[in-house]
Amino acid sequence: MPDRRDLLKTVGIAASGLLAGCPGSSSNAQTDDGSTATQTETATRTEEPTATAEPTPVGPMTAVAAEWSVYRARLYDAVALGRAGAPAAGATVAGNIFARFEGANGEYGAHERLESTSEAAYEGFEGALGDLQSALSEGNVEAAADAADTASSALQTAQQAATTQRATRVFDLLVIGSRANNAGGLARAGAVEAAGPVAEAATISFEDGLVHDVLESADEGVYERFESALSTVQSAAGSGDGEGVVEAAGTALDAAVEGAYAIASAQAVADTGHLATLQSRGWDAAAVSLLGGPGADYAHAATLNSYRARVADAQWLARRGGTDTAGQMAQDVFAHFEGAAAHDPFEEANSEAYEAFESGLSSLTTAIDDGDTSGIGDAVGTVDTNLVAGIEALAGGSAPVLQSGFFKARFADARELYRQDKNAQAVTVTQDLFERFEANELDFHETLEETSESLYETFEEEHLTSLITAYENGDDAAVDTHHQGVLDALLSFESEYTPAVASGSGATYMAALGFDAAAVDALGHDARAAELGQQALAFFENGAAGYHEALEEADEELYHRFEDEALGAVISAAQNGEDVYPPAKSFGDAAVETVSAITAASGGSDAPVPIAQGIFQTFENASVHDRLESASQSAYEGFESALSDYVQGLQSGSGDPASFAAAARTAQFAVVGAVDAAPSGGTGGSGGESESDPSLSGGPNVVEGVPEDADHVVGMQAVAFDPEELTVNVGDTVAFEHAAGEAHNVVAYDDGIPEGADYWASGGFDSESAAREGWESGEGAVQSGQSYVHTFETAGEHEYFCTPHEAAGMVGTIVVEE
Numbered sequence: 001m002p003d004r005r006d007l008l009k010t011v012g013i014a015a016s017g018l019l020a021g022c023p024g025s026s027s028n029a030q031t032d033d034g035s036t037a038t039q040t041e042t043a044t045r046t047e048e049p050t051a052t053a054e055p056t057p058v059g060p061m062t063a064v065a066a067e068w069s070v071y072r073a074r075l076y077d078a079v080a081l082g083r084a085g086a087p088a089a090g091a092t093v094a095g096n097i098f099a100r101f102e103g104a105n106g107e108y109g110a111h112e113r114l115e116s117t118s119e120a121a122y123e124g125f126e127g128a129l130g131d132l133q134s135a136l137s138e139g140n141v142e143a144a145a146d147a148a149d150t151a152s153s154a155l156q157t158a159q160q161a162a163t164t165q166r167a168t169r170v171f172d173l174l175v176i177g178s179r180a181n182n183a184g185g186l187a188r189a190g191a192v193e194a195a196g197p198v199a200e201a202a203t204i205s206f207e208d209g210l211v212h213d214v215l216e217s218a219d220e221g222v223y224e225r226f227e228s229a230l231s232t233v234q235s236a237a238g239s240g241d242g243e244g245v246v247e248a249a250g251t252a253l254d255a256a257v258e259g260a261y262a263i264a265s266a267q268a269v270a271d272t273g274h275l276a277t278l279q280s281r282g283w284d285a286a287a288v289s290l291l292g293g294p295g296a297d298y299a300h301a302a303t304l305n306s307y308r309a310r311v312a313d314a315q316w317l318a319r320r321g322g323t324d325t326a327g328q329m330a331q332d333v334f335a336h337f338e339g340a341a342a343h344d345p346f347e348e349a350n351s352e353a354y355e356a357f358e359s360g361l362s363s364l365t366t367a368i369d370d371g372d373t374s375g376i377g378d379a380v381g382t383v384d385t386n387l388v389a390g391i392e393a394l395a396g397g398s399a400p401v402l403q404s405g406f407f408k409a410r411f412a413d414a415r416e417l418y419r420q421d422k423n424a425q426a427v428t429v430t431q432d433l434f435e436r437f438e439a440n441e442l443d444f445h446e447t448l449e450e451t452s453e454s455l456y457e458t459f460e461e462e463h464l465t466s467l468i469t470a471y472e473n474g475d476d477a478a479v480d481t482h483h484q485g486v487l488d489a490l491l492s493f494e495s496e497y498t499p500a501v502a503s504g505s506g507a508t509y510m511a512a513l514g515f516d517a518a519a520v521d522a523l524g525h526d527a528r529a530a531e532l533g534q535q536a537l538a539f540f541e542n543g544a545a546g547y548h549e550a551l552e553e554a555d556e557e558l559y560h561r562f563e564d565e566a567l568g569a570v571i572s573a574a575q576n577g578e579d580v581y582p583p584a585k586s587f588g589d590a591a592v593e594t595v596s597a598i599t600a601a602s603g604g605s606d607a608p609v610p611i612a613q614g615i616f617q618t619f620e621n622a623s624v625h626d627r628l629e630s631a632s633q634s635a636y637e638g639f640e641s642a643l644s645d646y647v648q649g650l651q652s653g654s655g656d657p658a659s660f661a662a663a664a665r666t667a668q669f670a671v672v673g674a675v676d677a678a679p680s681g682g683t684g685g686s687g688g689e690s691e692s693d694p695s696l697s698g699g700p701n702v703v704e705g706v707p708e709d710a711d712h713v714v715g716m717q718a719v720a721f722d723p724e725e726l727t728v729n730v731g732d733t734v735a736f737e738h739a740a741g742e743a744h745n746v747v748a749y750d751d752g753i754p755e756g757a758d759y760w761a762s763g764g765f766d767s768e769s770a771a772r773e774g775w776e777s778g779e780g781a782v783q784s785g786q787s788y789v790h791t792f793e794t795a796g797e798h799e800y801f802c803t804p805h806e807a808a809g810m811v812g813t814i815v816v817e818e
Helices: 004-010 060-083 087-102 110-117 119-137 141-162 165-188 192-208 211-218 220-238 242-263 267-291 296-319 323-338 343-349 351-370 373-419 423-438 441-451 453-473 476-494 499-522 526-541 544-554 556-575 581-601 608-621 623-631 633-651 657-670 768-776 803-808
Strands: 027-030 036-039 702-704 712-716 725-729 733-738 786-791 796-801 811-817
Touching: 060 087, 060 110, 060 119, 060 141, 060 165, 060 192, 060 267, 060 657, 087 110, 087 119, 087 141, 087 267, 087 373, 110 119, 110 141, 119 141, 141 165, 165 192, 165 211, 165 220, 165 242, 165 267, 165 608, 192 211, 192 220, 192 242, 211 220, 211 242, 220 242, 242 267, 267 608, 267 623, 267 633, 267 657, 296 323, 296 343, 296 351, 296 373, 296 423, 296 499, 296 581, 323 351, 323 499, 323 581, 343 351, 343 373, 351 373, 373 423, 373 441, 373 453, 373 476, 373 499, 373 526, 423 441, 423 453, 441 453, 453 476, 476 499, 476 544, 499 526, 499 544, 499 556, 499 581, 526 544, 526 556, 544 556, 544 581, 556 581, 608 623, 608 633, 623 633, 623 657, 633 657, 712 725, 768 803
Parallel strands: 712 733, 725 811
Antiparallel strands: 027 036, 702 786, 733 786, 796 811
16 A cells, blocks of 8 residues: 555646536535524435425525535546546546635635535545545545545535525435436446446435435426436446437436426526536536547647657757757747647646747757857756646646657667767766656656566666666677667557557657657768668557557558658658758658547547537527526626637647636526626636635745745645755755645655754744644645745755645655755
8 A cells, every 4th residue: 555645646636527426414504694594414315305495595605505516526527537447537637626626715716615614514525535536546446436425425514504405405416417427428438337337326326315305206207207317327338338328318417407497496596506517517528538548638748749859859969060950950849839739738738838948949049059058958958847847737647658758769869879989978868867767757757667667677777777887888789788678668668558648659759760860961971860760660660559550540641641751751861862851850740740640539539529519509408598698698608608619629629628617607606696706717716816814824934925045946836836846956945935726834744854854844843743733723824925935954855745735635855965
């Protein structure tokens, strides 16, 4: 069993979610005017439905309760992914729920109102959400399902406290209906077998839940249709009938919506609940691609990865005197990027990295023109660092495969430098790869070790370290052995993934070999350029971890253009003594195209579209359509516009549910007559920044702003440290700056700092336990506009965390070097 701290480090925070659930508990029911009435509920049916429902006050808290239903639905999204064999994706969804919740502030934000409505529910929800994430990270789906039940029950308690029992039964039914519809989402993604258990769990929740008898009493016909549809989903899934699952799941959701209006004692309650259900379906559309192949974002990340290899080639070629071709390489990266499909997604995923990348490219071009070797190195470092940030944001869990492709490209560079008797430069390149591996850049080290410990040992211990030694000793035979050894080990690692994912690495490596051919040609080595082209061809013909076959199946015309025309032109130009760079550039462009073609054909980007289109069709025919338009024309238009943009984005492979979710939330407030109370911002808060809480205090070394003499800055995002790992020198000062979300603290693990190091934490505490206790008293807080400052005097790894967000994976490491 992994250590909890190590586990939390491995859980990423990404940006999507899928599917839905429902239980029950006890609470004090609070009306919108603040009055309360004691209520008692259990997760099973213990009360008879009353003939006359209690009056339901309607106002902004009704919309907040509906928003909590979205969170309840998304809890079960994560579980459904686990049942479909993708628990790691489910853990990512759980982390995203946590991140979105932390940003849901403002007077009527889901986060702030949950805490003020019921502190017990708030703590129960956050604690269970952390358990959900941990269980899925460990692959324990049943424990995850239990945690989802607990978290959902906490939210249900708050819904009852904020509205009434009757209104909460409306939300219960819609959440169960969303859960049933999730089975259809799984079937669309090809996980038909998993749809059965998902529908069965939803059925059990309905049979055991309080809403069962309430619906049967309110409308027996709807009740029977709902139960029949739930049963049909299970039987269709059992027989492998995917289309039958999708149809029956949709029928179940339609019946749930109709039942919600039958149950509701105020139409507006059902209206806001229905709009919340449509929002949940938007998250479903974004997340269902996690069960397919890699999506467009992965192809964009592969494009960025190819740039890393190209600028590295420009650097070593410039050092060898080929400045004209090197300068052209750098300029062409810029030109390609400006027109690339990856351009806008990179900017949206990490605007700071995007801007720094473009700035670095400009500096690189200037440095090459000026013959400034030091400036070239600095610029390449800037470009690479920010491309890595972009890849991390876009590729997610597949980033290690792209790193493998980059490693192969750089190993090829080292081999070429050695062939040119530049042994020291070959050592430098290979040593750099070793250091990147040890630093776990793009999670490559840990992923390789987790995939296969023997493969990890073969790569690092048997070949990588020996390759460095072979370059140092000028041992030709050993260089040949260990160079091939690292390439074979990396190819074996890539073969553990789908051909669609492996294609990103294959394209990076093959394009890099093409540019290597152009580089050695520029240095006057035509024969070697031809050999490199042949080497790329042989790699592709031998399968390239499924890349070859995947491309041929995805786009036969592109397959021939890539292999026969583009790569053939590189080889022909080298053999005929022509300039190799122009065909190498065309070959590199074609390589980028191949990844997009393969990912599009793999299914990862297609499944969400019909789900999102279904939202549009449902809304156009729904009774809430006209009532939303009457309640607020701007909210109505914003909802339709955001949904239209979302559908179009999914069709182009870049859909983001956040904007649609924000528009849906505004609509939820509009139909209860409280549009002006709707939270602003895509995360559900007021721009992501929280106001300072006067009840919290910072203590020693918590200052306003960031000191000018700080050597490094770590941004504290909503639920993550950025960067998560930072390398500094002894004596360097680090400022941990509040960047987003609620108040944070910074606490070193007692057993996570070097022996002999002074303990450190915001608030000036002398131990981890004291810091944790201090946080409970409001001490050691770092709030908006503040930073915690610490100077590191002891070499080694310093591991730390944020107390309120530790369960969401907010942990970090400072590596202090002598």
